[in-house]
Amino acid sequence: MTRADAEHLARQGVEALRRGDGASARASFEAIVAARPADFPLPWLALAQACRLSADTAAETDALQAQLREQPRHIAALLLMGDRKRLDGDDRAASNFYTAALNQAAVSRDVPPSLHPLLRQAEAFKQDTNQRFTAHLEAAIPAAPPARVAQSLDLLLGRRDLYQQQPSMFYFEGLPQRAFYDRTDFDWVAELEAATPAIRAELEAITEGFAPYVEGNPDRPLPNNPLLNDPAWGALHLWRGGEMVAANAARFPATMAALAKVPIPQIAGRSPMALFSRLTPGTHIQPHHGLLNTRLICHLPIIAPSGCGLRVGADVHEWRAGELVIFDDSFEHEAWNRGSETRTVLLFEIWKPEIDADERAALTQLFEAIDAYGPPMLDQG
Structure with a gap:
């Protein structure tokens, strides 16, 4: 398959996606993937969208995983995989993918505006999931757990920041982290x-x-x-x-x-x-x-x-x-x-x-x- 052929199939696939014709779009993108033309990026994300239109969850997941194998921090792929896991009812996996997408977006210079609504959806889902997870754990543990258990639970749920000993001159190994x-x-x-x-x-x-x-000591730099x-x-x-x-x-x-x-x-x-x-x-x-x-x-x-x-x-x-x-x-x-x-x-x-x-x-x-x-x-x- 020549590059021109691949570009033609890709255009056909995109037009089919716009029409909502998942089967035709999938056929175009799968043909490109099968041929693997040189110097042409494989359309894994577009194929995943076509598979979703076709209600083929397993194929959609495979396509997203293929994209993430090539580019593990691809923001759009992470968001779409998070959405796939959300629809599958796997909230923990969805939250993990959404978190990775949000973290990558936070350090990326140019995030396409088209992804902004999906990023806001990811943030809202994480907040909702955290609330449900908190309610689940609080229902599963005693009303007044031992102090160290309660403190550790607060760390897990993000209600308490983790601090460690960080002396400015000398650290002695093996002591308990106790404030x-x-x-x-x-x-x-x-x-x-x-x-x-x-x-x-x-x-x-x-x-x-x-x-x-x-x-201040005139023989030393003044403390800030x-x-x-x-x-x-x-x-x-x-x-x-x-x-x-x-x-x-x-x-x-x-x-x-x-x-x-x-x-x-x-x-x-x-x-x-x-x-x-x-x-x-x-x-x-x-x-x-x-x-x-x-x-x-x-x-x-x-x-x-x-x-x-x-x-x-x-x-x-x-x-x-x-x-x-x-x-x-x-x-x-x-x-x-x-x-x-x-x-x-x-x-x-x-x-x-x-x-x-x-x-x-x-x-x-x-x-x-x-x-x-x-x-x-x-x-x-």
């Missing part, structure tokens, strides 16, 4: 929380000492943080870089006594680390990740007005005065003060409980060696 820890799992917490009134009294007795939490050198996010350090800030510590004897009973890591040049973190009304700490996933950050809320919140991963927490919050800051996290009063927490770090004594000793040596190579990296929010 918040239960304060009742730590036997020292109750005594620390009981000291909250005494700590608050010391805090309210001072009138100065806070500096911006994020400060909108709160750089901004006292709206303030810090009053009691321990910094493993060294006691004596002038501040002297003003907080009850606070220092309470911290002395907390298992804060001892890492030369790095820890202990303890400070008051202050957030003024209207301030927003943008989403960011901490340096390490080997530690947990602890917030003892001293002044916790309404309108303040902390998001770690997908979970949001509101501080309550005197109730310790323990979280993994290697997850993306952010904080805000949308109230009318300043929020202040006592902030310090502890080892993650899953890290055993030998590992802590080895990590301490490793972190000290890292810092000995040059100035240590600091948390900059």
Whole structure:
């Protein structure tokens, strides 16, 4: 078959499709496919449309599969296959093909306008299918499943975003992906929380000492943080870089006594680390990740007005005065003060409980060696 012959048959087939004559159109396109003329694209999509007019579902599917073998990301073929699966009652397969078509259309520069209605239909079908799938699963599971099952179900259904530990400096392998820890799992917490009134009294007795939490170092590139050198996010350090800030510590004897009973890591040049973190009304700490996933950050809320919140991963927490919050800051996290009063927490770090004594000793040596190579990296929010 010459190219001219193939073009003639293709025109005949297209005219037959326009007349709604599936049998004649199919005969023309199948003749081209059988001959496989050189340098002439095989009309698989047109053949699939002719087979649909002829109510031959199997042949329509074969033609679409042939097109997708040649061009796996052919948008029109993906849409037509999705529609075929929808008509066959296979919603999951239809949703998969529609999703592939929508994803490909999203990254394609020139999507033919003729496909826009089909893409909108695909999006509407996906939304409807997701609602039915959600209803199906919710009917099949207990009304109040265990917390981890409920969270995993929310991930499956797209009601919850997936966050993982992404420390900016050091990742320790094999730790659980857990954003918040239960304060009742730590036997020292109750005594620390009981000291909250005494700590608050010391805090309210001072009138100065806070500096911006994020400060620039002239020997390093400035951090890309909108709160750089901004006292709206303030810090009053009691321990910094493993060294006691004596002038501040002297003003907080009850606070220092309470911290002395907390298992804060001892890492030369790095820890202990303890400070008051202050957030003024209207301030927003943008989403960011901490340096390490080997530690947990602890917030003892001293002044916790309404309108303040902390998001770690997908979970949001509101501080309550005197109730310790323990979280993994290697997850993306952010904080805000949308109230009318300043929020202040006592902030310090502890080892993650899953890290055993030998590992802590080895990590301490490793972190000290890292810092000995040059100035240590600091948390900059």
